[in-house]
């Protein structure tokens with residue numbers, strides 16, 4: 001049983017503008033909520049309309065500032081960049097971008113066609129680059145910024161059944177490392193946060209069975225199941241002034257998985 005937690009408030013996040021991709025459910029929703037609780041002005045895009053609307057309503061019901069959100073399929077780069085531009089026009093320049101969107105659909109080596117490959121990259125790889133392209137001019141105007149890219153420990157522990165997803169998620173570390181120097185000159189930081197196995201509703205519904213429970217107990221150093229909010233806490237730190245000198249790094253939130 002986990003002891004109750006007394007979590008940090010980050011004064012530097014109050015009033016900060018934050019853009020999150022795939023913020024309607026799962027870890028993205030926890031990130032959106034966590035920033036809203038810190039008094040930040042959050043914008044997000046997602047394809048899940050009903051869930052996104054419910055999240056936005058619950059944030060307002062808790063007394064936080066309304067979130068800006070739009071239905072947007074990030075496979076459409078023009079639509080993604082348009083959403084960023086529209087949010088920026090309405091709210092102001094973003095000081096934080098969280099590249100969260102992904103889908104860990106299963107597939108076999110034999111079944112993958114070039115079209116399927118491209119579609120997987122269009123969800124799991126391409127949006128992060130083009131979202132960064134869209135927010136960086138605003139961060140330069142602000143004089144600083146923080147980009148957080150959601151990576152994964154799955155490919156690092158040789159997770160099977162999703163080779164295209166593994167390729168895309170491994171490239172997140174390359175994206176972070178490959179842009180850190182360019183962005184750093186303008187005090188824009190870029191980091192990877194790699195979750196272990198996090199108990200989102202999708203993960204519980206699709207993959208958590210008795211074998212999965214045993215895997216968690218065998219592979220994690222800590223006994224508790226990872227929650228979406230555990231990942232959000234690391235993202236808050238990296239977006240805040242407390243993380244001011246962290247860039248180009250990968251931060252794992254995986255309970256010490258093997």
Ligand SMILES: NC(=O)c1ccc[n+]([C@@H]2O[C@H](COP(=O)([O-])OP(=O)(O)OC[C@H]3O[C@@H](n4cnc5c(N)ncnc54)[C@H](O)[C@@H]3O)[C@@H](O)[C@H]2O)c1
Nearest residue numbers: 022025026027046047048073074100102150152197198202
């Ligand atoms: N949950 C885990 O155990 C785990 C482990 C390692 C890494 N991660 C990473 O963390 C991040 C979040 O994972 P999650 O488990 O919350 O994912 P999820 O699949 O539960 O949620 C992703 C969100 O993206 C949205 N989305 C999917 N396709 C979209 C599209 N084409 N356009 C716009 N929105 C779209 C979904 O509606 C959903 O709200 C991802 O980058 C994932 O790779 C998760």
